[in-house]
Amino acid sequence: MPNKVEFNNDYPEITKSDEYYKIALDLIPAQTQTLAKGTGQNIKGVAPKFLQKGKGAHVWDVDGNEYIDYTMGVGPLSLGYAYDKVDEAIKEQLKEGITFSMPHPLEVEVAELIHRIVPNAESIRYSRGGADVVSGAVRVSRAYTGKNKVLCCGYHGWHDWYISITDRNKGIPQSIQDMTFTFNYNDIQSVIDSIDDDTACIVLEPFVFEEPKDNFLQKLRDVCTKNGIVLVFDEMWTGFRISLGGAQEYFGIKADLACFSKAIANGMPLSVLTGKKEIMSLLDKDVFFFNTFGGETLSLAAAKATINEMIEKKCSDLFS
DSSP states (O other), rough: OOOOOOOOOOOOOHHHHHHHHHOOOHHHHGGGGGGGGGGSSSSSTTSSSSSEEEEEEEETTTTTEEEEOOTTTTTTTEEEEEOHHHHHHHHHHHHHSOSSSSSHHHHHHHHHHHHSSTHHHHHOOOOOOOOHHHHHHHHHHHHHOOOOOOEEEEEEEEEHHHTTTTTOOTOOOHHHHHTHHHHHTTHHHHHHHHOOOTEEEEOSSSSSSSSOOOTTHHHHHHHHHHHHHEEEOTTTTBBBTTTTTTHHHHHHHHOSEEEEOOOOOOSOOEEEEEOOOHHHGGGGSSSSOOOTTTTTTTHHHHHHHHHOOOHHHOOOHHOO
16 A cells, blocks of 8 residues: 555644743743754744654644654654653663762763774763864864864854854954864865864864765875874764764774764763874863763763663664
8 A cells, every 4th residue: 555645734733832932032042042943943833832742753742733753852862752761771870869979880881882882982071062072172182283273064063163153153252263264075175275284173074965975084084194183073963873883983984083962862961072092181181171060970871771772773773
């Protein structure tokens, strides 16, 4: 029997969504904490504005309407909403505590998992959001190379070094704006033309809208090696998704540093900076990158359960 797709001819009732939205207009700048979740992404008067719950690939809005969520929380729900094994791991850890006055064993256990499956993850540092660890990568790259400028390609969060090159750069000093530049994906000549003796690192999403062509990533690796530039992969989207070891494993290209978040903990707030020990060792003392909630155990418990589930189910099979 052929598949049949039917569209709902009646728009969903979104009265409660609109009520929340009216309050948010006065209290919350842009009415959202995450730009990609804002109402500007959707059809006004038709799409819901506030979701109440989720299970698997389905979500329900505050008015009780059910939908399939194709964006899965804009990326983090790698296994699906309310995934039993992950939720149970969180509940069990909650009984023992969330944040402690000393490191927790989960910090070591999750680091061991990441070290085992992510290429070049010789050293691991945790934080909360993707922008944190990419900015950490930029800082440690500058310290390691003694250089200042950054080349980037893709979206890398809200911190000064990156957002200064966008049209949302109010509040960023000109001196910072002058140290970040962009290049075109799949255009190695644009990279070569942009680097100079003060280029500390090249940061990019390994791919987003198009696949690498003409051996682009390997050529980029070669350019960085030749010029003493740190190569940083921003793997917020590719990590733990296209393969267990992310783009480095999938394409067989080793970055000097790699940054992960989103898929790693199935919705819990956790980000990870990984890379070569000779670079990451600067985080021992010379480069300050610490945070109060880096060892928060609920997110680490979720990450451990999520990664183990991917290993058990085979990441490539799970997402194919």
